[in-house]
Structures are given as C-alpha cells and as structure tokens.
Amino acid sequence: MTIKTGFWAETQLYWRSGVLELDDDRDRTAAEGDFCPICTLLIPLPQGKHSSFYGCCMKRVCDGCVVAARKRGLYDCPFCRTPIPDNDADSLVMIHARVAKKDPTAMYHHGGHYWRGTLGLQKDRKKAVELLTEAAELGSIEALFNLGAAYYQGEGVQQDKAKAVEFFERAAKQGHIGSRHNLGCIEAAKGDYERAARHFLISAKLGDKESVENIKRAFMTGCATKEQYAEALKGYQDAVEETKSHDRDEAKSLLLH
Structure with missing residues (x-):
C-alpha cells in the first residue's frame, strides 16, 4: 500500500483519548475545494487530469466547465473572467497579491512553487514549509496534507511520522481524500x-x-471481508x-491534459 505524497509527485469526526474516531456514514463528505x-x-x-487551476x-x-466556456x-x-497570464512573472504577481491578503490557498500554491522551484523561483524547501505552515494555520487542508507527506517522508523537514499522522488526521477531518487514504495505509x-x-x-x-484496490487486496489476503470490498x-x-x-x-474526448 502506497502513501500518497504531496508536491513531489465539512466532514465530522470525533476525538476520544487522542484517537481519531470514525463515523463512516457522516464521513462521506469531500472538501469544498474538491467540487467545481x-x-x-x-x-x-x-x-490534475480533470481540471485546471486559476491563480487569479x-x-x-x-x-x-472550461470547455463549455470556450x-x-x-x-x-x-470563473472570474480574469485574463490568464502568459508568463511566469505575471502569474507570480497574481499569487503575491493574494498572499499579501493572507489567502491560504495562495500561500499553499506559493509554497508549492518554492518546493518545486517553478515560476522562476529558486527551489527553497525551508521557505516552502514556512508558507505551508502558515497556509495550514489559515485553513488550507492541502497544506496540511503536504506537510503530512513532508514529515512522513522526511522531505524538507526532519522525518517525524507521528507529526505526519497529526497533519493527515487534521486534513481528513475536513474531508481531504488523500489524507484519509494515507491514514488507511498507516x-x-x-x-x-x-x-x-x-x-x-x-x-x-x-x-x-x-483505496478500492487496497481493500480488494486486503480481502484477497483475508484482512477485509467480502462485504467491505x-x-x-x-x-x-x-x-x-x-x-x-x-x-x-466532451472535454475528455478533447484530451485537454
């Protein structure tokens, strides 16, 4: 079973004695950002294969919806009808403008560009983690997920799997699908x-x-029931x-990605 990683590659939960309690019926809620x-x-x-992100x-x-608009x-x-930048510098200006307003999504993406060294930025994992941490504090569950992946793998930070689980749990609590999958793997x-x-x-x-494939493998090895699969x-x-x-x-037939 493979942990989902981050840049390098309202759900209700209850806490008791430090253990994440599961309410299987009520947990079937994706995060707001997972919907168009x-x-x-x-x-x-x-x-990433079925949508486009707009920094404006x-x-x-x-x-x-992209195809329908075209x-x-x-x-x-x-969504907002803003012209799309045709160069990295203008794209970065857009992100900076929203980072200055403490937009958690902008901070998350800014951190991602520092992590990868894109949009003309020099790769800086320390700066990336700082931005991700602030984004997470302001409410970005993608930042929580990526921090969890970073601490789990020891990428850009000292490896700390216990801390990684805390980040995954906080993100899963808010409907993050990859974090929920990772908790299953752990x-x-x-x-x-x-x-x-x-x-x-x-x-x-x-x-x-x-996640379906993991339950299938678990069923085939006697670690999950037929009913669960x-x-x-x-x-x-x-x-x-x-x-x-x-x-x-129609968009799928056009192979946008």
Missing part, C-alpha cells in the same frame, strides 16, 4: 486492518480508486457516476 465552483460537481480523481481567483475548475468564446478564467502498516478498511471505505466512497466498490462506482456530465465527457 461552476457546475458544483465533484471533480474526478486525480484532479484560486479556483480549480473542471474540464467540462464554446462560448471565453478563453479567460471561466493503520494497515501497523496491522490494524479493521481501522485501515474503514479509512479506505471512506476515501473509496469519495472516488479514490487506490463490495461496499467499497459500489461506493466508488457511485462517486464516479456523480462526477459525470455531458460537458465533462
């Missing part, structure tokens, strides 16, 4: 297959195929079905 802000449908995973408004718009002759941002590695399966069931029902598969299929639309089907 125009059509309001859940964006399929992996999101810090919104991720599904390919279906059919109307709109080639600017389909529980499985500890040998707690029941809790692992429950984590995977939640992320599978939010459209994560890897059937529930995960059906939940995944239902989630995928809910992401479909005519515009998205």
Whole structure:
C-alpha cells in the first residue's frame, strides 16, 4: 500500500483519548475545494487530469466547465473572467497579491512553487514549509496534507511520522481524500486492518480508486471481508457516476491534459 505524497509527485469526526474516531456514514463528505465552483460537481480523481487551476481567483475548475466556456468564446478564467497570464512573472504577481491578503490557498500554491522551484523561483524547501505552515494555520487542508507527506517522508523537514499522522488526521477531518487514504495505509502498516478498511471505505466512497484496490487486496489476503470490498466498490462506482456530465465527457474526448 502506497502513501500518497504531496508536491513531489465539512466532514465530522470525533476525538476520544487522542484517537481519531470514525463515523463512516457522516464521513462521506469531500472538501469544498474538491467540487467545481461552476457546475458544483465533484471533480474526478486525480484532479490534475480533470481540471485546471486559476491563480487569479484560486479556483480549480473542471474540464467540462472550461470547455463549455470556450464554446462560448471565453478563453479567460471561466470563473472570474480574469485574463490568464502568459508568463511566469505575471502569474507570480497574481499569487503575491493574494498572499499579501493572507489567502491560504495562495500561500499553499506559493509554497508549492518554492518546493518545486517553478515560476522562476529558486527551489527553497525551508521557505516552502514556512508558507505551508502558515497556509495550514489559515485553513488550507492541502497544506496540511503536504506537510503530512513532508514529515512522513522526511522531505524538507526532519522525518517525524507521528507529526505526519497529526497533519493527515487534521486534513481528513475536513474531508481531504488523500489524507484519509494515507491514514488507511498507516493503520494497515501497523496491522490494524479493521481501522485501515474503514479509512479506505471512506476515501473509496469519495472516488479514490487506490483505496478500492487496497481493500480488494486486503480481502484477497483475508484482512477485509467480502462485504467491505463490495461496499467499497459500489461506493466508488457511485462517486464516479456523480462526477459525470455531458460537458465533462466532451472535454475528455478533447484530451485537454
């Protein structure tokens, strides 16, 4: 089972005695940022292959809505109508403007560019972690996830798997699918297959195929029940079905990514 990593590659939970308690029925809620802000449908995973991110408004718009906008002759941002920058410098100016206003999403992406050394920035992992930490404090669950991945792998920070779990739990608590999947992997590695399966069931029902495959492997090795696998598969299929639309089907045929 593979941990989902970060840059380098309202859910309700309850706490008791420091252990993340699961409410399987109520946990099937994705984060707000997982939905297209125009059509309001859940964006399929992996999101990078089915949507585009716009630094002007810090919104991720599904390919279906991008194509629909282009059919109307709109080639600017389909959400806020701002012209799309055609160079790194202007893109960075947009991000800086929102970072100055303490926008957590902008801080998260700014940290990502420092992490990778993109948009003309020199790679600086220390600066990236500082920005991610501030973004997380301001409410970015993507920042929480990436901090968790960084601490789990020991990338850019001293490895601290206990701290990584804390970040993943905080993100999962707010509906982050990758964090939920990672918690399942971590529980499985500890040998707690029941809790692992429950984590995977939640992320599978939010459209994560890897979680379904993990439960399938667990079932084949006797670590999960047939009922759990059937529930995960059906939940995944239902989630995928809910992401479909005519515009998205058309976008898929155009191979935007």
